[in-house]
Structures are given as structure tokens and as C-alpha cells.
Amino acid sequence: MKAGKVLIVDDAADNRMLLGALLDSDYDTAEAENGEQCLEMLESYQPDLILLDVSMPGISGYDTCVALRKRAATATTPVIFVSAKDSPEERLEGFEAGADDYLTKPIDGNTLLSKVKHHIQLTLDKKAAMQQSQEAMNVAMEAMTSSSELGQIIQFVKEVQSISDVSGLAAAVMSVASQFGLNACVMVDSESPFLLGCGNDSMEARVMLKFRDSGQRVTHLGIRTIIHSSPITLLIKNMPAGDEARYGRLKDHLAVLADIASDRGKGILTEVMMREQRKEFLKQIIQLAEDNIQKTSDEIRV
Incomplete structure (x- = not known):
């Protein structure tokens, strides 16, 4: 069973092929050629992580990331920028756009796999924590409701x-x-x-x-x-x-x-x-x- 789904967004086919080859053994992968296609695919495809190029025709990777963060379905989906641009300013702009991490080309396979695994696991841990919190809240609410109902029965006993x-x-x-x-x-x-x-x-x-x-x-x-x-x-x-x-x-x-x-x-x-x-x-x-x-x-x- 694969460990999750990764969407690779890059206008260069060889880059998509390389990233896919590195990830295929552990993850289900899908590809988009640009930011517009990425956003369209998300109507039906729900990735656990998105690898996003910065320089693409049409909307840039930064603008794509901003759009992702505005959508409820992808507001917390991990986004890792994969770019040849390595200046501090470029990295800062990536994080300001809402990215979780930033990798530079040429990609080191071990680093990529480590980053992807780390961020997907963080997401799974957050979801588990949120589910546990929700379950605890449900139990607390049920206990409060039951207590309120019992209080009404007790009041009935007093008045009857x-x-x-x-x-x-x-x-x-x-x-x-x-x-x-x-x-x-x-x-x-x-x-x-x-x-x-x-x-x-x-x-x-x-x-x-x-x-x-x-x-x-x-x-x-x-x-x-x-x-x-x-x-x-x-x-x-x-x-x-x-x-x-x-x-x-x-x-x-x-x-x-x-x-x-x-x-x-x-x-x-x-x-x-x-x-x-x-x-x-x-x-x-x-x-x-x-x-x-x-x-x-x-x-x-x-």
C-alpha cells in the first residue's frame, strides 16, 4: 500500500518524470504542467502533498501556492517548492506564499524522499490529533447533554x-x-x-x-x-x-x-x-x- 498521494507540478516534462521516478515506489503520483492545470485537477484529485515549481508559464508557482492556501480543501496540504532559484529572497517569497519547504534543483533523491515523508507524516499526525480532539469533544458534549437531561429528570422528581x-x-x-x-x-x-x-x-x-x-x-x-x-x-x-x-x-x-x-x-x-x-x-x-x-x-x- 502506497504511503500517500503526491501531485507534481512542473512545466518541464523531464523534471516531472524524474520526480515521479523517485517517488513512484512509495507514493501514488499525478502530474500537472502548470498552475492552472494544478488548480483544475484539485476539483477531483486530493493529494497529500504538492511539489510545485516556481517558474512556469501562466501563473507562477508563488501565485499558485497563494491560491491553494485560499481553498479550504488545500489550505493545510503540504507544499514543497522545487526550484532552480536559490537566493534568500526567492526562498522567503516561497514561504510568504504559504510553502512548507523549499528544495533546489538539481534534486537530491534522498533529501526529496526525506522531506516528502516528513511533511506527509506531519499532516497525518495533525489529522489524527484533530480527530482525537473532535472525538474527545464529542464525548464531552455527550456527557454534558446527558448530564443536562438527567438534571431535567431530577427536577421532575422534585416537582412531581x-x-x-x-x-x-x-x-x-x-x-x-x-x-x-x-x-x-x-x-x-x-x-x-x-x-x-x-x-x-x-x-x-x-x-x-x-x-x-x-x-x-x-x-x-x-x-x-x-x-x-x-x-x-x-x-x-x-x-x-x-x-x-x-x-x-x-x-x-x-x-x-x-x-x-x-x-x-x-x-x-x-x-x-x-x-x-x-x-x-x-x-x-x-x-x-x-x-x-x-x-x-x-x-x-x-
Whole structure:
């Protein structure tokens, strides 16, 4: 396997042939006769290093190098000038144009190979460092995102005990899902199921009712995920199926969210049932008192 790709730019065919012969055993090489052709070739050819003559017809090597540095694709591609001009002024102009190195003709083969290898390796090291830095940044960002999401779950835990009805509970679950960037529907399974985020006769409502009765806890349907933790059923309509890491993280967060909401939901339904029982008990007592009053009144009249 070749160690990289080198573009040789020189108007002299014999110079291109010589440089190609020196490099062919270790590198894939391509040739351009002048600066214009070099810039045109870069639309489809992406070299790891460019050997560039200074004196060429049309635009000079210096101007070609300046143009290379203005292009995003070649802004950091190593450029080595190969020129018969060896004055300090010529070298300085080459480096000012953006070159990484400067070789003079006639070329020493060992020096050429050493320079090419050195600059390509530097480029590979920079790319590896940038990739590692990007990966580290991605990990850090994911950790920060996960921390933020967990913070929202913790805040939900703190606030959920103060919620006293199923509509407030459903709204709180929807709010957390929205903070996650998710489009959700929530069903609280009471005597008459309470729905938020969809209509009673909607497709989403029918899916949640069907899933509730299936006994399954979690089901994934592409970008849709349904989580059931009685009495809560949560339907997410835009899960990030193309982002495996975020998908898995959100799925876990939502399962925890559903469980926390479920515990409070059971408490709310129990409280509702007890209130209804108290109402019924009071009605019975009132009815008994009224019956006794009526009975007493009847006895007095007799």
C-alpha cells in the first residue's frame, strides 16, 4: 500500500518524470504542467502533498501556492517548492506564499524522499490529533447533554410530588419530553383515560390504548417509541433513530421518566378514589341523617 498521494507540478516534462521516478515506489503520483492545470485537477484529485515549481508559464508557482492556501480543501496540504532559484529572497517569497519547504534543483533523491515523508507524516499526525480532539469533544458534549437531561429528570422528581391531578402529571411529562426535543403524547389510564398531545379518537390514542392492553413495557417502531408503566403510557413520535447513542440514552431516560410518573400517577388515582369514597360516605351519612330527621318529624306529628 502506497504511503500517500503526491501531485507534481512542473512545466518541464523531464523534471516531472524524474520526480515521479523517485517517488513512484512509495507514493501514488499525478502530474500537472502548470498552475492552472494544478488548480483544475484539485476539483477531483486530493493529494497529500504538492511539489510545485516556481517558474512556469501562466501563473507562477508563488501565485499558485497563494491560491491553494485560499481553498479550504488545500489550505493545510503540504507544499514543497522545487526550484532552480536559490537566493534568500526567492526562498522567503516561497514561504510568504504559504510553502512548507523549499528544495533546489538539481534534486537530491534522498533529501526529496526525506522531506516528502516528513511533511506527509506531519499532516497525518495533525489529522489524527484533530480527530482525537473532535472525538474527545464529542464525548464531552455527550456527557454534558446527558448530564443536562438527567438534571431535567431530577427536577421532575422534585416537582412531581406537588402535582395533584392527572392533567398536571401529563403536562409535566410532556414538558420533560419537549426539553429533550421530543414530540410526545401522554395517556394516564384512569377510569376514563386522560390524553394529552392527541385527540381521543386519534390514531395515536388508538395505538396507546392497544399497547396498554398488550402488557408490553417498551416497543420501538422506527422513529416512534411507546413506553408503558401503568398508569402512564408515553408515545414519542420523533425518536432520533439515526443517532444510536442519543437514541439509547433517551430511551433509558424516558423509561425512568415513565416509572417516576407512574408512581405519582398511582398515588393521584388512589387519592382521587379516596376522595370519591369520602364523598360517597358523606352522602350516605347525610342521607341517613335526613332519613332520621324525617322519621323523627313523622313521629312528632303523630
